[in-house]
Amino acid sequence: MRCFTYSDIVKVGIMENLRKKLMKENVLMHQSQGFVGVIIPVLQSNYSSARSVLLDRAETLLHSRYGDEEYWKARRSMQFAKHLRQIGDEFRHQYLDSDDQKDKTSMLDDWRKVQTKHGQAVGGPYVAVHLRRQDFLYGHKVDVPSLNRTAEQIQPILDKYKVKKLFVATDAPVEGFFRNRI
Numbered sequence: 001m002r003c004f005t006y007s008d009i010v011k012v013g014i015m016e017n018l019r020k021k022l023m024k025e026n027v028l029m030h031q032s033q034g035f036v037g038v039i040i041p042v043l044q045s046n047y048s049s050a051r052s053v054l055l056d057r058a059e060t061l062l063h064s065r066y067g068d069e070e071y072w073k074a075r076r077s078m079q080f081a082k083h084l085r086q087i088g089d090e091f092r093h094q095y096l097d098s099d100d101q102k103d104k105t106s107m108l109d110d111w112r113k114v115q116t117k118h119g120q121a122v123g124g125p126y127v128a129v130h131l132r133r134q135d136f137l138y139g140h141k142v143d144v145p146s147l148n149r150t151a152e153q154i155q156p157i158l159d160k161y162k163v164k165k166l167f168v169a170t171d172a173p174v175e176g177f178f179r180n181r182i
Contacts, residue, residue, distance in 0.1 A: 036061040077111050096165055098124030126165035127157055133172040147172065 039061060047053045055061075065071050080088070092098040100106040105121045108114050129150075137144055145153065158166060 096124050096126045126167050127163050128167040131168055131170035
């Protein structure tokens with residue numbers, strides 16, 4: 001069985017081009033969400049004679065321990081390298097008037113000793129938006145608003161919190177994004 005990962009898809013280009021190419025090669029494709037254990041019987045019963053199966057968005061399959069106590073301990077223990085945190089801190093200070101002391105977001109080096117209460121952090125004087133475009137649009141086209149509609153949704157939040165700074169993390173093309181400035 002030949003499986004394609006997301007990085008293989010990126011190398012070929014846009015997902016639709018890959019689908020067309022693979023259909024000509026008689027490669028079966030399957031999309032699945034949920035725990036990884038669900039995919040084994042599906043592959044065995046539906047694709048046992050297939051030479052190749054494309055597991056589209058296989059990274060969305062969850063391992064069997066997703067969400068349990070050990071999962072959250074491991075997740076919480078992951079931290080960015082100190083030099084990357086310093087770069088982020090400098091950016092926040094320079095562009096967002098934000099730092100851990102003012103925002104009440106200080107962390108200890110040992111995550112197990114951090115005892116925070118919900119609502120303790122106040123955050124900085126900015127709104128942050130993760131604006132997904134590109135590959136996200138392929139699987140969620142109906143759910144993703146246009147850039148104009150996104151701007152219409154963000155403006156009331158800026159107004160509500162009386163904030164003038166907006167941090168946008170996006171993979172949107174620069175020219176399309178800046179045409180729709182808030």
